[in-house]
Amino acid sequence: MSTDLMPNRYRPGESNLPGREAELIARRDKVLGASYRLQYRRPVHFVRGKGMWLYDPDGRAYLDFYNNVPCLGHCHPEVNAAMAEQAGRISANTRYLEPTLVGYAERLAGTFPNELDRVVFTCTGSESNDLALRIARCASGNEGVIVSTYAYHGTSAAIAAVSPNLGDAVKLSPFVRMVSLPGPAGIPEAQAADYFETQIRSAMMDLNRRGMGVAALLIDSIFSSDGVWVDPPGFIASGAAAVQEAGGLVIADEVQPGFGRTGAHMWGFERHGIVPDLVTLGKPMGNGFPIAAVVGRRAWMDQFGATSRYSNTFAGNTVGIATADAVLKILQRDQIPQKALATSQRLREELEKLAKQRNDVRAVRNAGLFFGVEIGSEGTPAAGRRLMALDLVNTMRDDGVLISTTGANEDTLKVRPPLVCQAEHVDLFLATMERALIKIAG
C-alpha cells in the first residue's frame, strides 16, 4: 500500500495560493479537526453548482467528473423543491405513522429482487454498513468479516476496523480477513471466479480455526478503493455462495455502485448475478441530502429487530424521505441509468482509443459511469506511475475538470461523473485529459 493514503491532497507550502484561499485555509486549520483533508495541490473553492458544473468565486466553471453524490447533477431544482416543500409541511420521525415513509420504502424495495423486501433507514453509508454488520453478526452468530485487500467501507469504529484502506494508523479488527482480487493479481478472466472463491474459502477456514466463523462477506461490487475491478461479471458469485453455505451473510455495499451507477442495472450486485443477504445504500440516494439505508432479507431483519431496538433519530425523517423519493422517481422516469450506460459506452470507446495511442494510458476499466484508468507505462516504477497520475489529476484540475485517483498504488484515475453526464461533457473531459497528458508527458 502507498505510504501516503490520500496522495491527491493539499499539503501546506506545496503550492503558492492566492491570498483569498490561503487566508481561508489558515482559518480552517485553526478551527477544524486535523482529520480533514483538502483535495488537489491547489484546493478548489466553489460558490455555485448547476448540473455537471461547479463555479469558483471568479465565475470560472469546472466540469465535475468526480462527484457521485449529486447523481442527478448539482442543485437539481425538482429534488430541491421536493425537499423544501416537505420541510415546510412536516419533518416527522419514524415513531409516528407516515405514509410518505412507507410509500418510498415500498418503491425502493420494488427495485430489488423479491427476496430483498425489508428496509431500515440510516443517515450515512457508514451507518448502513455498521448496521448491516450488526445484523449479520446477530443472524449468523459468528464474528468474522471478509473484505477485499484495499476495501474502504466507512468511518464508524466497527467499520473503520474492517477498512484496510485507512492504513496502518487505524487498527484492523482481529475478526477481519482480506482477500485478493483476481484482477490486480493478474489472474486470467477465465480463472477469476475460482481464484476469488479459493481466497474466500481460505479466509473462512482461518476464521473457523480461530473459533470466529464467518459473519459476513462485505464487498463493493465495483471494488472502488482497490482500483475499480469489475470484470468479468459474475466473478464474485461462487465465493459469495460459499459464504452463504457456511452460514455467513453477503453484504453488498452499494454506496458507490448503487442507484444506476453501473448503467445496465439499478444495483451493482446484479452485474454479478447474485442476490445478497443485505444491501447497503448511501451517497446518491438523496442527491446530497444525508439519507442512507439497509435493504435485506426478511429473516435476518426480523431476527435482529425482534430483540434489538434500532432507533436513529434523523433517519427516515420525512424531509429526507421526500428528497430521496424525488431522486428515485426522476431516475426511473427519465431513464437515467439507461442514458448513463449509453454515455459510458462513448467514454469507454474513446478511452480505449487513447490507451491504444499512448503507452502511459495502461488500462481502462468501468462498470457504467464508474471508470478506473491506469496511468503510467508498463515498466515505470510504482512511484513514477503514482506521480504521473497525480500530475494528471492536478493538471486537469487547473484546466477545469475534476477527477481523482484510487487503487493500491493510487495510479488509477477515478472517474465517476454525475449520471446526467452527456456526450458533450464526455468530449470535453477527453479533450482536457489528452491536453494534460501531452503537457506532462509529451
Next chain:
Amino acid sequence: MSTDLMPNRYRPGESNLPGREAELIARRDKVLGASYRLQYRRPVHFVRGKGMWLYDPDGRAYLDFYNNVPCLGHCHPEVNAAMAEQAGRISANTRYLEPTLVGYAERLAGTFPNELDRVVFTCTGSESNDLALRIARCASGNEGVIVSTYAYHGTSAAIAAVSPNLGDAVKLSPFVRMVSLPGPAGIPEAQAADYFETQIRSAMMDLNRRGMGVAALLIDSIFSSDGVWVDPPGFIASGAAAVQEAGGLVIADEVQPGFGRTGAHMWGFERHGIVPDLVTLGKPMGNGFPIAAVVGRRAWMDQFGATSRYSNTFAGNTVGIATADAVLKILQRDQIPQKALATSQRLREELEKLAKQRNDVRAVRNAGLFFGVEIGSEGTPAAGRRLMALDLVNTMRDDGVLISTTGANEDTLKVRPPLVCQAEHVDLFLATMERALIKIAG
C-alpha cells in the same frame, strides 16, 4: 431494568385502530425492518407541523411536549429558507474550500470554553459519540469506557456496546463499566459528588487490573435515559477530574442537553462547572436536518487527525451547515435559552404544586426545559408505577399532548418540549396532565 425496553409503544392487537391507521401499519410491517417501533398504544399520524403543534389527517392539533429535535419549533420558516437557499446555490463537501463551513465552525466553537476549539462534523449523534470514542482511545492509548447504569449513547456497533439501556439482546463491550448515579441510589445531595467519584475510581481500578485502562468517561449531563438526574449541579466534577488525572478523556454527550436545553447555559456540562475533553452534539443542531459534530481540545483532535483520515461524505456539506448556522443565529439572536429558562421555571413551580397535592406525582426534576416527573405513589410496586406512567402518557396523547417515559423503571415522564415553548403551552400541558391524572387515578 424493566423487561420491556420501550414500554410506550404500539403492540399489535392492543388497540382498536381506525382503518386508515391499521392499513398503514400493515403496509409498514410488510416493508420496514422489525427493529422499528411506533410510539403510543394508538400510534400517532401527523401530516403537518407548525411551532409547538402537530396536526393529524383530520386537522386535530397535538401539543408537542416531547420532541427536542425541532428546538425552534416544527417547520421553522427562517431555518427552512436558509436550507432551501443554500441547496439552490451549492451543496459542497469538506474537501473543497468553503467559507460557510469555516464561519459556522468558528461561531460554534465560540460558544464553548476556550480550551474546546476544534470541530469535526458528522451526521448523527451516534456518529459523534462513535468518533469521540475513537479519538479518546487514540489519545489515551487505553480501551476502557465508563458510562452510567442505564446510559444510551447511540446506535453504531461500538456505541450500542456501551449503551446498557439497549438491554440484554445487545451485548455490552468487555471494555465498558457502569457507574451508579447518586440520585437513584438515594444518596443525599451533600454526598453526591463523593459517591459518584468513588464509583468512578472503583471502575477505573477494575479496568486497570484487567489491563484496559480508562479511555473515556462518556456521560450525558442530564442523564436522560437513567431518568433525568441533574442535581446537585457539580456532582460529576470530581469524578470527571479523576478520569482526566488517570489519562482518560471526559466526553460530554450533549446530544440531548446541548444548544440551550438546560436554559441557563448553552451546554449541559457548564451546569456542572467542568470542561470536558470532547463534546458530542446532535439532535437540535439543524432543527431536524441531519447534522452533528464533535467539538474538542486541540491536542486530542490533532493526535487523531495526524494519523487518521476521517472522511464523512455528507457531514459538513454546505446545506447542513447553512441550516445549522441559521439555528445557532436564531438561538442567540432571540435569546431562546434564556426564554426557555423562564418558561421552565413556570413549569417547575406548577409541577411542584401538583406534586404537593398528589402522592402519585412523586418527584419533579429538571434542568431547563428537560423534565423528569416520577409517577406512582411511594409504596406502589414498580410494575404499578410503570403502568400508571404509561396510562398517563397515553391518556394525554388521546387528549392531544405528546410526552413519553424514561428511567430504570420507566415510571418517569420525559417532558422536553421545543425550546420555543411559551407560558400558554405550559398551562395547557399542566391542565391536560391534571385531567389525565384524575381520569386514571381519581
